[in-house]
Amino acid sequence: MTWLVIGIGNVLRRDDGVGPWLAERVAQLRLPDVTTMAVHQLTPELAAAVARHDRILFIDASVAAADEPIAVAPADDGERWGHALSPGAVMALAGCFNSESRQAWLVPVPGSDFDFGETISAAAQARAERALLSIAAMLHGAPTSARSL
């Protein structure tokens, strides 16, 4: 089973870059059959890469309250479509390439500081570190239904 981990965000807007930051941390784990990428936003051509994998994990910053658990949910929304896509839209487009069944989840990591800057806040980093443990467990085969981290 192959995984694609996509970190989404603007690395020049502090905590918005937590997705790419986590993707890099996942890459450093050098897990077998796990590919990572960091993107500014989701675009249609990502569908081609998604279509080559069995499981997809989108990691994005969220504006949820910092004390809320990180609710990992299936990435099956399909509403957003324009120059930037939602995870669900990318998954739908991947269906144009092959009919393989694949699953995807969204990991929203709460951020609190979206000002200009290339470093994520200490609070977001602490949440991201906790999320990383659970993400690693998912990539190792832990149950991947909707869950809280």
Add this chain to the structure above:
Amino acid sequence: MTQRILIDPVSRIEGHAKISIFLDEHDAVREARFHVTEFRGFERFCEGRPFQEMPGLSARICGICPVSHILASSKAGDMLLAVQVPATALKLRRIMNWGQILQSHALSFFHLSGPDFLLGWDSEPASRNVFGLIAKFPDLARQGIRLRQFGQEIIEGLGGRKIHPAWSVPGGVREHLTTELRDRFLGWLPESYRAVDGALAFFKGFLDTHLEEIDAFGNFPSLFMSLIQPDGTWETSDGLLRVGDATGKILVDDPDPLNYQTHIGEAVERDSYLKSPYYRPLGYPDGVYRVGPLARLNLCERMGVPRAEVELGEFRQRAGRVALSSFHFHYARLIEMLACLENLERLLVDPDLLSGLCRAEAGLNRREGVGVSEAPRGTLFHHYKVDDDGRLLKVNMIIATGQNNLAMNRTVTQIARKYVHGTKIPEPMLNRVEAGIRAFDPCLSCSTHAWGQMPLHVQLIDPRGTVVDEIRRGEQ
């Protein structure tokens, strides 16, 4: 009593905007207005920065067409350095620009406007989107993705990344093309030709059966503006600035970018953050002109590559020597994609791309520079004034979408007059008005130097300013 219809937000375009439709006492459409409701202010906050930073800074205006800003900014920097940019760099910049046009046009045609063409304006709104498109036409959706992927690979391959590549700089470019990349790019061509050929065949059939839309979607005389090669060949990077009228008469062929303000004035409307550039000799608002694929095809005398040349001939047979309907932006986009592929095929085998000088080094030699380039949506101007240390004192950017602002207003007015009858907003009308805007493929992040997403909001307003009907759709 006059009334106003408000479409807010407009969907399947880049950015955030709304449309107001004003009715007169007899419930007939008096006027429609396209308002851009987001603001960013890039021109001001770039002041004080070194001009060498501008390709990287201005690229942040947009994640969709950053290459356009990088190229225009680099060209303004070339002028400040007063250097002759090496031929290798000019060729490589062209290649990146063709990649940019390819990926942007593919997204516009296949995925943003494709649902309208393939599923129909009157189809069920819930499925008239890219998901409906995927369900019914998966091959076309995939071909669109692959074309865009090719364009993005060119940008990423040359620039090191797809978004905001810091590769083109004042004086040239940072790196050559490698043989490995060249071969990879060439390998994309057969599949890409098939995709564009298929889209052209489909769209010509569509045109044959949608004469009403062609007639109603922004079909009016206007001026057109684009870059052009000195011999009249289609151009995307350098050359003369040409302005022509609706009869084909050439009004301006100016080789000096510093003269742009002789030809263009910028008006500000109180209800939109989008400026309204106009052709200065005719004044505001009579000096309405259009830029982008339609303008480039109307103003050129030839495409310069054989297959696109044949398509230009058919385009003119169908639409006239000067195509006036904004609906033909779509058709022009397809022909430009073909021209990009042919030009890539021709230039990628040039050995100059692999070695030789690719950047001219110099200090500041001028205090003022203007860079002009053709973005996918039309002519893009970057104008910088700097102090003796090269810090920016003044920045002016004239963006393609802004230059189409007056034409977009005329387009939505024309469509509303045809399809709006009474004080309610029927769904097919709403979508046709939106589609009139989509024909221009506006990029509002660029044009207001703004950020945001673009859903659609339409308001119907009476003569006393009361909103009597309102639809919001697609907010995210």
